[in-house]
Amino acid sequence: MALALYRKYRPATFAEVVGQEHVTDPLRIALAAGRINHAYLFSGPRGCGKTSSARIMARSLNCAKGPTPDPCGECNSCRNLAPEGPGSVDVTELDAASHGGVDDARELRDRAFYAPADSRYRVFIIDEAHMVTTQGFNALLKIVEEPPEHLIFIFATTEPDKVLPTIRSRTHHYPFRLIPPSSMRELLERNVADEGAKVEPAVYPLVIRAGGGSARDTQSVLDQLLAGAGPDGVDYSRAVSLLGVTDVALIDGMVDALAADDAAGVFGTVERLAEAGHDPRRFATDLLDRLRDLVMLRSVPDAGERGLVSAPDDELKKMKEQAGKLEPATLSRYADIVHNGLLEMRGATSPRLVLELLTARMLLPSVAEGADALLARLERLERRAASAPAPVAGGAVQAAPPVQNVQTAQAAPAPAQVAPSGEPVREFQRPSQ
Incomplete structure (x- = not known):
């Protein structure tokens, strides 16, 4: 079974994350300078790279040459935390949608005090953090506020306002954004080239619009089109019919x-x-x-x-x-x-x-x-x-002559009136008193 495109081309370093330079650049600078915080909050729309960036953060922190903005990819930690790697016992990823209760938070808190087995840091990645209950956040509050030196929390959520304010105030908050169309198209064209497929240029705007700025959703749409493509690749008519967009x-x-x-x-x-x-x-x-x-x-x-x-x-x-x-x-x-x-x-x-x-x-x-x-x-x-035809001679209504200036019209002499006999009509003048 072939991997989905969004899994096959999941970024392994911050340099590969598309359209989030406002987040990845400060993180790279902080890692290079060794300014590591004990808790981070990654927020933004779905499919824009929050969880992938959290995994890259854990990989950069536990690299043998780290903390480094560019993991070497050769040490045991980098290989285990690679997108296709088996994972590490020192990096725990939890889905708060199913582990957001107070009992889960207490269990996590008890595990957090143990030192890492084979890495520099123990990293807890809590996905969908807004699903953690208030009681669960309160159970984590003390350890998030004053954690051991080996412990780092990374919260990822689509709704940061629902994260408990006391937790949010103790994190470094990095808001992710929807990926712009230009960056998304570069990503899709690169994926298509790596797959050796053919896609008509007119198809890319349809796929990008269907994805709505989410890299995961957009790559899923492209994956569906590539799966049903014929020998000539993905053409515009096939994309219109499969995506349900209007011709x-x-x-x-x-x-x-x-x-x-x-x-x-x-x-x-x-x-x-x-x-x-x-x-x-x-x-x-x-x-x-x-x-x-x-x-x-x-x-x-x-x-x-x-x-x-x-x-x-x-x-x-x-x-x-x-x-x-x-x-x-x-x-x-x-x-x-x-x-x-x-x-x-x-x-x-x-x-x-x-x-x-x-x-x-x-x-x-x-x-x-x-x-x-x-x-x-x-x-x-x-x-x-503006679109009316211009008047032509011999039948068309002549345009009215331009209106003269009021003063000019008043100064011009009136034409003399002529009686039927041909003699000029004398104007009646009022006798002077």
């Missing part, structure tokens, strides 16, 4: 129809969506992502080059054209309508009906009230005026 052609069709005020095109896209078996909720989510990208491109023309919008070159070119057809207020209004529509879809018995209704609201800004709808109507009038 980009449907998104383009919807945006183009909205830009042209084409009601038939808008509802025709919804019909094709239903015929293809796509989830209306997922389509609305993907449409909201596209509107966000268009807002970025409208506000920052080089958003693609800056990394604010991640898309293949041909799709990025298409989005730039779409952004030029829609004004900022209209895009903002569309995004608000789709966002509110997603909230309505949560408990809806007919998501397609909700999707059709929200697209109808997008097409009819005149039925809504508020500043956004007013700006959208003004932008529509300006767009129609």
